[in-house]
Amino acid sequence: xxxxxxxxxxxxVQPRIALEDYxxxxxxxxxxRALAARVDALRARDASGQPCHPALVVWPESVGWPLxxxxxxxxxxxxxxxxxxxxxxxxxxxxxxxxxxxxHHPPTLRECLYAARSPRVHRTLWETFSGIARDFGLWVVAxxxxxxxxxxxxxxxxxxxAGARTYNTSYTFSPEGRCVAxxxxxxxxxxxxxxxxxxxxxPEELPVLQTPFGKLxxxxxxxGFRKPLTDKEPWFVPCAQYLDALGVDILAHxxxxxxxxxxxxxxxxxxxxxxxxxxxxxxxxxxxxxTFEHVRYVVASHLAGGPLDADFEAPSHILERTAQGEVRxxxxxxxxxxxxxxxxxxxxxxxAPR
Numbered sequence: 001x002x003x004x005x006x007x008x009x010x011x012x013v014q015p016r017i018a019l020e021d022y023x024x025x026x027x028x029x030x031x032x033r034a035l036a037a038r039v040d041a042l043r044a045r046d047a048s049g050q051p052c053h054p055a056l057v058v059w060p061e062s063v064g065w066p067l068x069x070x071x072x073x074x075x076x077x078x079x080x081x082x083x084x085x086x087x088x089x090x091x092x093x094x095x096x097x098x099x100x101x102x103x104h105h106p107p108t109l110r111e112c113l114y115a116a117r118s119p120r121v122h123r124t125l126w127e128t129f130s131g132i133a134r135d136f137g138l139w140v141v142a143x144x145x146x147x148x149x150x151x152x153x154x155x156x157x158x159x160x161x162a163g164a165r166t167y168n169t170s171y172t173f174s175p176e177g178r179c180v181a182x183x184x185x186x187x188x189x190x191x192x193x194x195x196x197x198x199x200x201x202x203p204e205e206l207p208v209l210q211t212p213f214g215k216l217x218x219x220x221x222x223x224g225f226r227k228p229l230t231d232k233e234p235w236f237v238p239c240a241q242y243l244d245a246l247g248v249d250i251l252a253h254x255x256x257x258x259x260x261x262x263x264x265x266x267x268x269x270x271x272x273x274x275x276x277x278x279x280x281x282x283x284x285x286x287x288x289x290x291t292f293e294h295v296r297y298v299v300a301s302h303l304a305g306g307p308l309d310a311d312f313e314a315p316s317h318i319l320e321r322t323a324q325g326e327v328r329x330x331x332x333x334x335x336x337x338x339x340x341x342x343x344x345x346x347x348x349x350x351x352a353p354r
Contacts, residue, residue: 006347006348007052007053007345007346007347007348008053008054008055008056008212008213008214008345008346008347008348009042009043009044009051009053009054009055009056009343009344009345010055010056010250010297010299010318010330010343010344010345010346011039011042011055011056011057011058011299011341011342011343012057012058012299012300012301012302012316012317012318012331012333012341012342013035013036013039013057013058013059013060013301013316013341013342014060014301014302014303014304014315014316014333014335014338014339014340014341014342015031015032015035015059015060015063015303015304015339016304016305016337016338016339017063017066017303017304017305017306017307018305018307019066019069019073019076019077019307019308020073021066022066022067022069022070022073022307023070023073024070024071025070025123025124025127025128028067028070028124028128029124029127029128029131032059032063032128032129032132033128033131033132035339035341036057036132036135036136036138037136038341039055039057039136039138039341039343040136042341042343043055044345051137053345054139054175054211054212054213054348055137055138055139056138056139056140056141056211056213056216056250056252056299057138057139057140057141058140058141058143058252058253058254058299058300058301059129059140059141059142059143059254059301060143060254060255060256060301060302060303060316061143061144061168061170061220061221061254061255061256061301061303062143062144062145062168062256062303062312063142063143063144063145063254063303064121064124064125064142064143064144064145064146065144065145065146066306066307067117067120067121067124067125067145068089068113068114068117068121068146069085069089069307070120070121070124071120072088072089072092075088075089075092076088076089076307076308079308080308080309081308081309082307082308082309082310085308086110086113089113090109090110090113093113093116093117096112096113096116096117097109097112097113097116098112099116100112100113100115100116100161100164103164104161104163104164106163106164106165107197108197110196110197111148111164111165111166111197112164114146114147114148114164114166115148115161115163115164115166118147118148118150118159118161118166119158119159119160119161121145121146121147122145122147122150122154122157122159123157123158123159125142125145125171126154126156126157126159126171126179127157128142129142129171129173130157130173130177130178130179131177132173133173133174133175133176133177134173134175134176134177137175138173138175139172139173139174139175139211139216140172140173141170141171141172141218141252141254141299141301142170142171142172142173143170143254143301143303144168144169144170144185144220144254145168145169146166146167146168146169146196146198147166147167147169148161148162148163148164148165148166148167149161149162149163149165149167150162153179154171154179154182155178155179155180165199166197166198166199167184167185167198167199167200167201168184168185168188168193168198168201168220168221169182169183169184169185170182170183170184170185170218170220170254172207172209172216172218172252180209181207181209181216181218182207183201183206183207183217183218183219183220184200184201184202184205184206184220185198185200185201185220185221185222185223186200186201186202186203186206186223186237186239187200187222187223187225187228187233187236187237187239188200188222189221189222189229190229190230190232190233191266192258193222200235203237203239203242206218206219206239206242206243208243208246208247208248211250211350212348212350213249213250213348213349213350214249214250214296214348214349214350215246215247215248215249215250215294215349215350216248216249216250216251216252217243217246217248217250217251217252218251218252218253218254219239219240219243219251219252219253219285220253220254220255221253221254221255221256221257223237223239223240224239224240224251224253224255224284224285224300225238225240225283225284226238226240226241226283226284226287226288227283229267230267240285240288240292240295241288241292243295244292244293244294244295245293245294246294247294248294248295249294249295249296249297249349249350250295250296250297250298250299250349251285251295251297251298251299252299252301253285253298253299253300253301254301255300255301255302255303255314256302256303256312257276257280257302257303257312257313257314258306258310258311258312259276260276260313261275261276261277261313261314261315261336262275262276262277263275263276265278265279267279276314277314280314285298285300285319286298286319286327286329289319289321289327290321290325290326290327291325292321295321296320296321296349297318297319297320297321297330297346297349298318298319299318300316300317300318300319301316301342302314302315302316302333304335304336304337304338304339305337313336313337314336315332315333315335315336316332316333316340316342317329317330317331317332317333317342318330318331318332318342318344320346330344330346331343331344
């Protein structure tokens, strides 16, 4: 593992996912270890071949949600829509769903399905990204997956759901392979995540993690926006402003944008022709970063592709707030819809003592 220095390497990993990536824990791990190898090949090294600087790597939101399909990919492949697939999975996992309903009595069977599948989802996600962090010597924000709270610490591959309330959840791993932070998405996208019967996280539970290169916070997707998409979300929290007030230096922003990037925006008011790309620019972190006091860098990793009728696209990017309060795009993906790795080396916000 490299020693802490006065510089840090930032990476945004943009994978194009497909159903075949989720047939087993081994196929999922192999897919993302190949991307980690691309990261490793880009790192600066000294004369002995050791990395010169610590590195933070961010995977995208929802990279782990199709792990719910693991073991049922052939059944899922026969479907045409995600809605029909959920119904097939409920039948296929009927015994586990029934046990979760008996134990927790949640409002919906969908939550029972998430809880029944959670030990396998957690183990696969944990073993894959803990191994990547440890074997490549990286700080890893492992995208997100749909998971309930567990009865034990998240820093173990074993998992037992404490209930059926399910969250869009992101883990962060240290270069030793330890899970050192857990973030739950606070704001759920109307018409997309609320219909999945997910529960919102609490802003006061968003972690602030001290690293050798500064304080790190994670915001998942919609949590990076400055205002709600509709006028029917009185509970919306501008989480980026909240973490900036807590002194966060670097924001990891794992995201998954589910609409065509350059088509008309799904939430447009009558007469408006705004596109998702414009909306992310005008209301996302790029629009807010210049007003912050503490956040200096944003590492935004986007998902591409998706199974069945899910189709994500947006360019991953890394932003900087300069000393003059200007916002600069340090690097951006060359594509909206394919694999890419975005990389920069920048001054650490908290340089290591000499």
